[in-house]
Structures are given as structure tokens and as C-alpha cells.
Amino acid sequence: MERMVCSCTGSHQLLYRKNGTHYQVHCQYTGWARYHVSYTSSQKLIIMNIRKGHLRNYVLFSFLSMLAAVGSMGVIYMINQIINKYFTGTKVAASSYFIYFLGALVLFVVSRWLVSIAIIGFTQNLLIKTRMNVLEMVLRSPFQNVWKSKEKIFTALTRDTDIIVGASVTIVDILTNSAIALICFIYMGIIAWQLLLCMLVLLIVTLAIYFFYVGRARKLFIKAMTFQDTFIKYLNEILSGFKEITLEKQKGFDIADRHVKRSILSASALYRKAHVTFLNNRIIGIMSFYVFIGLLLLFLGNVFNIQDRVVVNFIFLILYVFGPIETLVLMIPSITQANASLKRINVIEAQMDVVDSDNAQGRPYPFFEELRLENICYQYRQEEEEGDRPFAIGPVGLSLSRGEVAFISGGNGSGKTTFLNILVGLFRADEGIVYVNGDRVEKDRWIDYQRLFAPVFNDYHLFDEFYGIPVVDVEKAQEYIRVFELERKVSVQKDKFSTVHLSAGQRKRLALIAAMLEKKPILVLDEFAADQDPPFKRKFYTEIIPYIRQEGFSMIAITHDDTYYAAADKLYKMDTGSLHTVIAGQEKPVYILS
Structure with a gap:
């Protein structure tokens, strides 16, 4: 566990x-x-990429790597043959050996160059595909899951994908160096099987020690990654709040001192411990090889009565095979880190509750006549709310017909924004029933339900282009710009506004225009008029809302402007999680509407 x-x-x-x-x-x-x-780390990486259609690439890389291994061993074989000739006093046929040597060297260089070039292109393509897969997973996930995991998702899209892709490519090096080591072991067994057995025993003991400490290093990597998430979180806080920090620099320094520096130092200390662990293991491996060479020179040759030339050949092979074995060992940290990153992405994916791609397109409602919510209840989790008792909403209800305008008022902290999030489907209610056009909204139609709404939240984001709109009605967009008194500031150019760099109130008007261009039946506004100047605020309630109704939209708006409550067809008041309908100044709780 x-x-x-x-x-x-x-x-x-x-x-x-x-x-x-x-x-x-x-x-x-x-x-x-x-x-x-x-699976094991390398198995998971191989299986992950094979499932994504990369088997052909891995076969090509493996084939070229094997050719490189054969060329490399050909060079070593030629050298050993020449050494044997010198020991026996036999004349060396320089021309023939030179041709074989040159052929093996060319085979190694060309094969290694081709596989390296292929890996460079493959790595970049794999990085793009991996990031797009993670991004697609995020885009198909519910709002709450993404909202609570922003830092982890950011890390997954940047650092974790880089680590996984890098480790995926090392699989080729693992295959190459494993092939070289295997060929060397076979050759060693042919010339002196007793010495090979001794070396394999030492190698197994060394690897057992190594992998024992690898487990500790893996836990250090996982723990360090949690501090990376903290670093990302507070870095985003600095960037998001830089306007306030600019006016009071101490805020930024406080965040850096309390959180950023601590997370950086903690992550660095853990990474340092993990890499020192790997370094110690590497030193143990190097010592074991040199100890074996010393034993071979001083004792083992005599014990097994092995000729001097064979001992020299064997030592030469040990020194050569040490490179591939050390390379394999040095790849373990990257595989270990990739394993931790892969596990983090899998855990995120398990919690994202990703919508099936076949159902993501949905079956949009062909028309809108009525929306009805009954007995809606929602309660924040204990960890999401401070205090002994988490905030709760409900049971509440609401109805809205085509062309109607409903206002929701209430004090700060009464639950208006939370109810709005439930209404548009960002938060899933714990209890209650939602009806559209008299039909109950089931889980398989939840996406279709969400597409009924075009919101302008209080903390809205104004996109610099029109996204999600196949064809922008430029003529209608210009009309909306004139109605909202922005014709001297903004125009529509292709699929975007000419500028979004406006005052807070004007930007919010642009956000509403963009929402109207989506042609969704229900507009949802959260404190829209709060950022508007008094003349435009009056125009919004007395002229623009009737205009919006004439355009065929329904509207649900949170507002505190009691002077203009008469502009609404229905008035609701939220009070500590309860919703009341207000008729002729009288409040009545709303639970079930019929």
C-alpha cells in the first residue's frame, strides 16, 4: 500500500x-x-507506446540497434583476433583484417547514425502526441475534477510528458546495449565459461544491491514531485496576482519565502538524495568490476588454469562490456522518474472521470421551451470548506421558460455563485432532478444540458478569438457591438475581436457579446452590471435586456441592483443556501415547481 x-x-x-x-x-x-x-517501468513504457501505434518505429529502432551492436562486436572481435596473433607469434594479415575492421566500423557508425536521426524525429512526434493525449483527457473531464487538479495537470502537460517521452526513447538504448552485453557474454562463455560464471555471480549480487536502493530513490522522486506541484501552484499565484504584488512587493516576497523557496529547496533536497543514491550504486558497480579484474589477474587465471592470452582477451571484453552495462544502469534513474510520472498521470486520469469520446459530441436539444430544477441539494466536502460544518445548498428549485428573464439576489456568501455553478452543470448536485422541455435530464445527456447555457461569470475569461462557433455572424456581431456602445473601440476581424484590451466594464460587455454569438438559448450572468458605469447600467436594464429577449434568449442573472428588479419576469432571493421566490415583495421558499 x-x-x-x-x-x-x-x-x-x-x-x-x-x-x-x-x-x-x-x-x-x-x-x-x-x-x-x-507492469515494470520499462514494460509499461513499451506497452503504452505499442498501444499508440508505435510498434513499427520500435521494430525499426531495434533492427538498426542490433546492426550497430553487430558492428561494434565485429570491431572487438577483430581486435581480439589480432591480440591472439601477437601472443602466438603468427603473422598478421594486415590488409584482410583492415577490410573486416573497416566494414564492421562502417556498419556500426552508419547504423548508429540512422537510428539516432530516426529517434530525434520520433521523440518530437511522440512528445506532441503525448501532450495532446493528456490535453484531450483534460478537455473531456468534468469541471470540478480539473479545477481541483490544475497544478498537477500543468505539471503533467510539461514536466511529466517530457520525462515519459525521454524514457520511452531510452528503451531503444536499452535494447542496443542489452544486445551488445548478450553477445559479449556469449563470446566470454566460448573463450572461458568459468570466468563468465564468476563474473555473472558478482554482477547479480551488485544488481541486487542496486535495485534495493532504487526502490528508495523512486519514493524520493514521487515525494519530490508533490513539492513541484506546490511550486507550480504558488508560481501561478504570483503571476495571477502580479497587479497587487506590483503595488506591494512584500506580498510577492512573502509568497516566495513561505511557499516557493520551501518547495524548491525541499524538491531539490529530495532529488539530490535520489541522485546521490544512484551515484553510490554506480560507484559500487565500478568497484565490483575493478575488483573482479584484479582477482582475474592475480588469482582466477591460475585457479582455473587459463592461458594468459585468454585472460587478456577476457579482461579486454570486461572493459568493453562495462560500457553497455553502465549505460543500462545509468538509464534506471530516467526510467524510475518516468515510472513516477506515468503513475501520476494515471492517478489524474483515474480521477478525471473522462467522458467517452463517442458520447462527447452529444445530441443537442433542437429547441428550448422550459427549464425546471426540483429539490436540488449540494454540499461542499469537509476539506473544501473551512469550519466545522461545510456549506450546503438546498433543497431548492427554479423554473425558466423561453424568453423569460430571472434575477437572483442575495447577500455575500449566501450561495448564489455556487447555485449558478450547479445550474449550468459545472457542479453536479448531490440530489435533485433537472427537466428540460418536460424531460428528465439523465447522465447520458448531461453534455447536451450544459450546452444550453452561455455564461459570463464574475471571474470570466475573455478569449481572444471566437472558439466553438463554426461560423461567426459578422453582421450580427457588429450589431451587438453597436448596441453595447463599443463601435468606437472594437470591430470583428475574421474570427476575433480587433482588441480585448479595454476597461473592466467594456471587457465584460465583449464577453456578453461573445456569449450571445454562440446562439445558445440561456444566458447566465453573474454580477454583470457591477462593472458598468451608471448610464450604461441604466441602458442595460431598460433597453438591452428587452433587446436580448427579442433576440430569442432567456436569461438568469445574479444582481444586487434592486432599482431595476422590475426588468425581470421572475425574482429569486438566495439566503444561506435556500432559494426563495419573491412575489409582490413576499418571499416564498422554492423546492418543487410544477
């Missing part, structure tokens, strides 16, 4: 365990989830 910080809330730990050929991940809120096949 192992532990990792959970992305569900970011404040408690996940447990994950092996169950047969699978891992299971446990969250105290979501329970056990079965999420991926358990």
Missing part, C-alpha cells in the same frame, strides 16, 4: 495498491477505482 496526495481536494492522501494485474486508487470520498495495468 502506497500513498500520494489526492487531487480530489488537494488536502488528503490517496492510497493505491496492487490488485492482481491492476492498480486500485482509493479516495475517501470517491472510493476505490481500478485504473491501470501493473
Whole structure:
């Protein structure tokens, strides 16, 4: 059983365990989830890439690598043959050996160059595909899961994908050096099998010690990655709040001192320990080889009565095979890191609740007549809210017909924005029923339900281009720009506004224009008029809302502008998680609407 910080809330730990050929991940809120096949690090990397259609590339790389190994061993064989000739006093046929030597050398160089060039192109393509796969997974995931795992997702898209792709390519080097080592061992066994057995015993003991400490290093890598997530989190906080930090530099220094420096130093210390562990193992390996060479020169040749020329040949092979073996050992840290990164991505994927690609296109509602919510309840998790009792909403209800305008008022912290998130489908209600056009919205139509809404949130993001709109109605866009009094500031150029660098109120108007251009039936606004100047605010309530209704939109808006409540067809008030309908100044709780 192992532990990792959970992305569900970011404040408690996940447990994950092996169950047969699978891992299971446990969250105290979501329970056990079965999420991926358990293999060794290199096996997982190979299987992952073979499943993604890269088998042909790996076959090509392996073939070229084997040719390089044969060429390399050909060079070594020629050298050993020449050494034997010198020991026996036989004349060396320089011309014939030179041709063989040159042929083996050319085979090694050309094969190695071709496989290196192929790997460079493959690496870049694989990096692009891996990042796009992770990004597609994120885009098909529910809002809450992504919202709570932003730092982990950022790390997965940048650092983790780089590590995995780099380790995937090392599989080719593993195959090449394994082939060279195997050919060397066969050759060693032919010339002196007793010495080969002695060397293999020493090698097995050394590797056993090595892999024992590799397990410790892997845990250090995993722990260091959690500090990387913390670093990303507070780096984003500095960049997002840089306006405030510019006015008070001490805020930035406080964040750096309390969080950023600590995460950097902690991650660095853990990485240092892990790499020192690998360095110590490498030194142990080097010492074991030199000890064996010393024993061979001083004792083993005499013990097994082996000729001097064979001992020299064997020592030469040891010195040669040491390179491939050391290369294999040096690849273990990258494979270990890739294993940790792959595990992190798998855990994120298990918690993303990714929507099936066949269902992601959905079946959009052909028209909109009525929306009805009944007995909706939602409660924040204990770790998501400070205090003894997490905030809860409900049971509440709401109805909206085509062309209607509904206002929701209420004090700060009453639950208005949370209810809006539930309404548009960003948060999934714990209880309750949603109806569209009289039909209950089931899970398989949730995406279609979300597509009914075009929101402008209080913390909205204004995209610099029109996304998700196949064909932009430029004439209608210019009309909206004139209605919102922005014709002197902005125009529509191809698939984007000419500029988005405007005042806060004007940017919010652009966000509403962009939402209207999506032609979705329900506009959802959160404190839209709060950033508008008084003349435009008056125009918005008295002229633009009727205009929006004439354009065929329905609207649900959070507002505190009680002077203009008469502009709405329905008025609701949120009070500590309860929703009341207000009729003639009288408040009445809303649960079930019929």
C-alpha cells in the first residue's frame, strides 16, 4: 500500500495498491477505482507506446540497434583476433583484417547514425502526441475534477510528458546495449565459461544491491514531485496576482519565502538524495568490476588454469562490456522518474472521470421551451470548506421558460455563485432532478444540458478569438457591438475581436457579446452590471435586456441592483443556501415547481 496526495481536494492522501494485474486508487470520498495495468517501468513504457501505434518505429529502432551492436562486436572481435596473433607469434594479415575492421566500423557508425536521426524525429512526434493525449483527457473531464487538479495537470502537460517521452526513447538504448552485453557474454562463455560464471555471480549480487536502493530513490522522486506541484501552484499565484504584488512587493516576497523557496529547496533536497543514491550504486558497480579484474589477474587465471592470452582477451571484453552495462544502469534513474510520472498521470486520469469520446459530441436539444430544477441539494466536502460544518445548498428549485428573464439576489456568501455553478452543470448536485422541455435530464445527456447555457461569470475569461462557433455572424456581431456602445473601440476581424484590451466594464460587455454569438438559448450572468458605469447600467436594464429577449434568449442573472428588479419576469432571493421566490415583495421558499 502506497500513498500520494489526492487531487480530489488537494488536502488528503490517496492510497493505491496492487490488485492482481491492476492498480486500485482509493479516495475517501470517491472510493476505490481500478485504473491501470501493473507492469515494470520499462514494460509499461513499451506497452503504452505499442498501444499508440508505435510498434513499427520500435521494430525499426531495434533492427538498426542490433546492426550497430553487430558492428561494434565485429570491431572487438577483430581486435581480439589480432591480440591472439601477437601472443602466438603468427603473422598478421594486415590488409584482410583492415577490410573486416573497416566494414564492421562502417556498419556500426552508419547504423548508429540512422537510428539516432530516426529517434530525434520520433521523440518530437511522440512528445506532441503525448501532450495532446493528456490535453484531450483534460478537455473531456468534468469541471470540478480539473479545477481541483490544475497544478498537477500543468505539471503533467510539461514536466511529466517530457520525462515519459525521454524514457520511452531510452528503451531503444536499452535494447542496443542489452544486445551488445548478450553477445559479449556469449563470446566470454566460448573463450572461458568459468570466468563468465564468476563474473555473472558478482554482477547479480551488485544488481541486487542496486535495485534495493532504487526502490528508495523512486519514493524520493514521487515525494519530490508533490513539492513541484506546490511550486507550480504558488508560481501561478504570483503571476495571477502580479497587479497587487506590483503595488506591494512584500506580498510577492512573502509568497516566495513561505511557499516557493520551501518547495524548491525541499524538491531539490529530495532529488539530490535520489541522485546521490544512484551515484553510490554506480560507484559500487565500478568497484565490483575493478575488483573482479584484479582477482582475474592475480588469482582466477591460475585457479582455473587459463592461458594468459585468454585472460587478456577476457579482461579486454570486461572493459568493453562495462560500457553497455553502465549505460543500462545509468538509464534506471530516467526510467524510475518516468515510472513516477506515468503513475501520476494515471492517478489524474483515474480521477478525471473522462467522458467517452463517442458520447462527447452529444445530441443537442433542437429547441428550448422550459427549464425546471426540483429539490436540488449540494454540499461542499469537509476539506473544501473551512469550519466545522461545510456549506450546503438546498433543497431548492427554479423554473425558466423561453424568453423569460430571472434575477437572483442575495447577500455575500449566501450561495448564489455556487447555485449558478450547479445550474449550468459545472457542479453536479448531490440530489435533485433537472427537466428540460418536460424531460428528465439523465447522465447520458448531461453534455447536451450544459450546452444550453452561455455564461459570463464574475471571474470570466475573455478569449481572444471566437472558439466553438463554426461560423461567426459578422453582421450580427457588429450589431451587438453597436448596441453595447463599443463601435468606437472594437470591430470583428475574421474570427476575433480587433482588441480585448479595454476597461473592466467594456471587457465584460465583449464577453456578453461573445456569449450571445454562440446562439445558445440561456444566458447566465453573474454580477454583470457591477462593472458598468451608471448610464450604461441604466441602458442595460431598460433597453438591452428587452433587446436580448427579442433576440430569442432567456436569461438568469445574479444582481444586487434592486432599482431595476422590475426588468425581470421572475425574482429569486438566495439566503444561506435556500432559494426563495419573491412575489409582490413576499418571499416564498422554492423546492418543487410544477
